[in-house]
Amino acid sequence: MRELKLSRAFTLIESGPVILVTTHDGRKDNIMTISWTMVLDFTPAFAIATGEWNHSFAALRKNRECVIAVPTVDLLDKVVGIGTCSGADTDKFAKFRLTPVQGKVVRAPLIRQCLANIECKVVDIVKKHNIVVLQAVAASIDAARREKRTVHAVGDGTFIVDGRRIDRRKMMASKLPYGV
């Protein structure tokens, strides 16, 4: 994995892929699957919707950091598996044969098998709406990886794989932030 400019990290999230979020609670690592996410700005800041119903939430609240790992379609069954069991009684790194990798800034682990990893600090929790606000502090990408297609959760148990890419950079030029 090579370093990815922070100014480009929002492009990994904006299209709405299902993501994995890792945490470390001081004792052990955990992973959750999330598709309720959005970009908040280009710094980049992100929002994720989660709360007490997720075992990872306690670690997020306590240690105020996490890693957003972006999986690709070849990892879909692990992604669904991670989303349907709990860190309360499962070591998900072991169960799904994923490799935790030490990050540069945060204690929560990167996931070796993912396309990209974004280290984040929790900057706010909007309790009323179960929104956790994250600030990205480092990012890396496995640019050599052959499979780069991400997966989008529909929410009904089906998933849409990335299809073809359409280029509208010329039309969008006035709206693109510096560094993209």
Next chain:
Amino acid sequence: MRELKLSRAFTLIESGPVILVTTHDGRKDNIMTISWTMVLDFTPAFAIATGEWNHSFAALRKNRECVIAVPTVDLLDKVVGIGTCSGADTDKFAKFRLTPVQGKVVRAPLIRQCLANIECKVVDIVKKHNIVVLQAVAASIDAARREKRTVHAVGDGTFIVDGRRIDRRKMMASKLPYGV
């Protein structure tokens, strides 16, 4: 367009398509293009990230309602065009030849050409993070439409079209909300 059960409306947003948001400011209709959105719960509530930099924000804040319209790939150039001009000096319905349709609950118009339309009330504005919280109150879908593929903005001027769909309903059964 036929009515869509509100309990299914989140499935139109969860996968992260670029959407159009219409507003009515008491005098005229407007449309903006947004891809910073997420689902907050299954009722469904949604969050969108927007603020004073969007002309539509004043109408959202004042009239506290909008319509989320979900466009498909055949509408991409209209979607990009809408996102790169301003309602301050442009009648976007006229310019992009879109047809406003009266909704059931809110004053902001549905867009006839879109795959689906979700009427929403603004229930909160989290000013600190530029997050607008929406509650869906009615939804409709053009089920007869042939083109159903949505488009995902990467954020660098390129867009990813929906590819193939993978079914994991069996694996996900324990996690699916009632009514999906």
